[in-house]
Amino acid sequence: MTPTRVAFAAILGKDLRAELRTLQSLPAMALFAVTTFVIFHFGLDRTALSGSLAAGVLWVTVLFAAILGINRLFVAEREEGGFDAIRLAPIDGTAVFAAKAAALLVYLLALELVVVPVFAVFFLDSAAALPPLALVLVLADLGLAATGTLISSMAVNSRARDLLAPLVLLPLAVPLSIAATGAIEPLLALGGPGYHRFGTWLAVLGLYDLIFLLVGYAVFDFLLED
Amino acid sequence: MPALPLDEAGKYVAGAYVVFLALIVVYVAIMAAKLQRIERELHELAGFAETRASRDQATPGRGNQAAASSASRPGAASEGGA
Amino acid sequence: MHGNGLKPLSIATVAALVVSLSLVFFYAPLDADQGFIQKIFYLHVPLSIVALAGFVIGAVFAILHLRSGDGRWDARSYVSIHISVIFGVAVLITGSIWAKASWGHWWVWDEPTLVSFLIVFLMYATYYPFRYAIEDRERQARYASVFAIAAGAFVPLNFIAVRLAESLVHPRVFATTSGGLPGSMMLTFLAGLLAIGLLWVTLVKFELTAKSASGQLKRLRRALDAPAPGGASRVAPEVS
Numbered sequence: 380m381t382p383t384r385v386a387f388a389a390i391l392g393k394d395l396r397a398e399l400r401t402l403q404s405l406p407a408m409a410l411f412a413v414t415t416f417v418i419f420h421f422g423l424d425r426t427a428l429s430g431s432l433a434a435g436v437l438w439v440t441v442l443f444a445a446i447l448g449i450n451r452l453f454v455a456e457r458e459e460g461g462f463d464a465i466r467l468a469p470i471d472g473t474a475v476f477a478a479k480a481a482a483l484l485v486y487l488l489a490l491e492l493v494v495v496p497v498f499a500v501f502f503l504d505s506a507a508a509l510p511p512l513a514l515v516l517v518l519a520d521l522g523l524a525a526t527g528t529l530i531s532s533m534a535v536n537s538r539a540r541d542l543l544a545p546l547v548l549l550p551l552a553v554p555l556s557i558a559a560t561g562a563i564e565p566l567l568a569l570g571g572p573g574y575h576r577f578g579t580w581l582a583v584l585g586l587y588d589l590i591f592l593l594v595g596y597a598v599f600d601f602l603l604e605d
Numbered sequence: 606m607p608a609l610p611l612d613e614a615g616k617y618v619a620g621a622y623v624v625f626l627a628l629i630v631v632y633v634a635i636m637a638a639k640l641q642r643i644e645r646e647l648h649e650l651a652g653f654a655e656t657r658a659s660r661d662q663a664t665p666g667r668g669n670q671a672a673a674s675s676a677s678r679p680g681a682a683s684e685g686g687a
Numbered sequence: 688m689h690g691n692g693l694k695p696l697s698i699a700t701v702a703a704l705v706v707s708l709s710l711v712f713f714y715a716p717l718d719a720d721q722g723f724i725q726k727i728f729y730l731h732v733p734l735s736i737v738a739l740a741g742f743v744i745g746a747v748f749a750i751l752h753l754r755s756g757d758g759r760w761d762a763r764s765y766v767s768i769h770i771s772v773i774f775g776v777a778v779l780i781t782g783s784i785w786a787k788a789s790w791g792h793w794w795v796w797d798e799p800t801l802v803s804f805l806i807v808f809l810m811y812a813t814y815y816p817f818r819y820a821i822e823d824r825e826r827q828a829r830y831a832s833v834f835a836i837a838a839g840a841f842v843p844l845n846f847i848a849v850r851l852a853e854s855l856v857h858p859r860v861f862a863t864t865s866g867g868l869p870g871s872m873m874l875t876f877l878a879g880l881l882a883i884g885l886l887w888v889t890l891v892k893f894e895l896t897a898k899s900a901s902g903q904l905k906r907l908r909r910a911l912d913a914p915a916p917g918g919a920s921r922v923a924p925e926v927s
Contacts, residue, residue, distance in 0.1 A: 529837060533830045537820035547817055547834070550810035551841060554848035561852060576851075583848055590840050598833045601753050614723035617788040621727045621781040625734075628777050632890070639897050646904050646916060653913045 390478035428502040434563035449527040472600030484524040518584040525591035558583040689895040703882035715875040731781040733883040741771030746839025749832035761828040803849040
């Protein structure tokens with residue numbers, strides 16, 4: 380049995396190298412997000428955003444862009460028969476889950492590295508809120524990575540797979556969305572970053588991450604069976 | 606919270622219980638349809654089994670030939686029916 | 688055989704429902720603030736508690752299915768979730784009627800329990816398209832179990848998050864059903880809870896029996912080498 384660490388590193392490395400080489404998902408996700416900001420500008424008729432509106436626009440855009448990218452995670456595997464190779468190799472399901480979730484986390488972080496500064500330039504007055512904002516987004520991304528990996532690994536084996544992952548992921552992401560926007564809203568308040576219930580929301584995000592990482596860890600072996 | 610007068614409030618409460626009843630009855634109706642289908646299929650299968658049994662009975666004295674022909678019957682029957 | 692015990696169970700359910708409804712309308716006192724409207728709670732709250740319990744039970748059956756590989760647990764998981772979703776529809780409609788009677792609007796975002804329930808309902812509503820999109824029967828069962836487990840973990844998280852998001856301006860109305868209920872109301876509520884719980888179990892058993900009957904029919908068909916009827920269902924889990 381290949382040690383989990385080795386398997387993890389191998390799969391993660393393969394995914395990241397593949398994305399780097401072909402650059403399929405990331406530019407598309409980033410472009411989608413930036414264009415969505417422009418649409419929001421016209422849709423809301425605003426040149427500056429703060430508080431709950433800013434939090435809502437930022438989070439919804441990032442979430443939808445993420446869901447677009449999540450499907451790509453396993454599609455490549457399926458199209459090129461990579462899944463069979465993983466199944467045949469003596470690897471623990473947990474290594475695959477951890478590697479896939481880590482890859483997705485890296486994609487999401489890379490996406491936000493581009494998108495958040497653009498958002499700040501388009502709609503915010505100051506960059507003071509960006510560091511705590513980054514913390515919130517990292518925790519939220521971890522939750523998206525766990526659930527995204529779990530759902531897309533199943534959706535990829537179904538008919539209508541492009542529709543299925545977003546359909547199931549969206550309600551699943553509601554508690555995450557509530558906590559993320561709850562934390563972000565005071566950060567983007569007009570007068571400067573506020574930390575109203577910041578700790579509470581971070582705790583909820585952490586709890587969500589913990590629970591779904593555990594669920595993924597526990598069930599992934601069953602998903603690889605065939 | 607305002608307490609509505611009894612006649613108005615009564616309609617809402619009644620509405621809630623009616624919805625509950627309606628959902629149960631709709632469920633019963635759906636299950637009734639399933640039961641009907643099961644009955645129909647059982648009827649079909651019973652007829653099929655009876656025909657086969659009488660066919661086997663109608664050729665008792667042919668020994669091996671009867672065994673051979675009744676063994677080939679199911680294949681022919683399902684080919685004919687499909 | 689799933690049908691065993693269905694008759695005494697249904698009789699018990701009918702008795703419990705009759706007792707509970709009688710208590711609601713002939714015994715329970717009128718609520719001081721809300722008046723007659725409060726009677727909706729005796730239906731709405733037990734329905735929601737039983738539905739949520741049903742989702743958790745569905746998750747437990749899913750775990751048993753994954754660990755044993757026995758398809759019967761998957762059937763039980765599916766039916767538990769299915770009946771709970773139907774109860775969920777009743778929860779949302781009765782909740783909406785109550786909202787209209789109390790607040791004048793068919794929906795209120797201020798009531799965290801109702802909003803949480805809506806989200807849970809939407810989550811489980813995706814169970815069907817998710818399940819039916821997976822063609823291979825065994826894989827469908829396995830993936831459905833994973834879904835049921837993830838969704839089961841999701842339920843408490845969701846309630847926590849929504850409750851936290853609730854602004855503290857509007858008082859939580861469902862507090863009336865927990866602390867400080869006079870004895871007669873508590874008795875009526877518990878009777879309702881028992882009746883709805885029994886109803887859930889009866890309907891689950893009923894549905895499993897019907898599925899089992901269809902499964903036996905297929906078995907009989909195969910044994911007789913009879914031709915299959917048109918349009919065999921590849922979707923809902925088979926029980927044999």
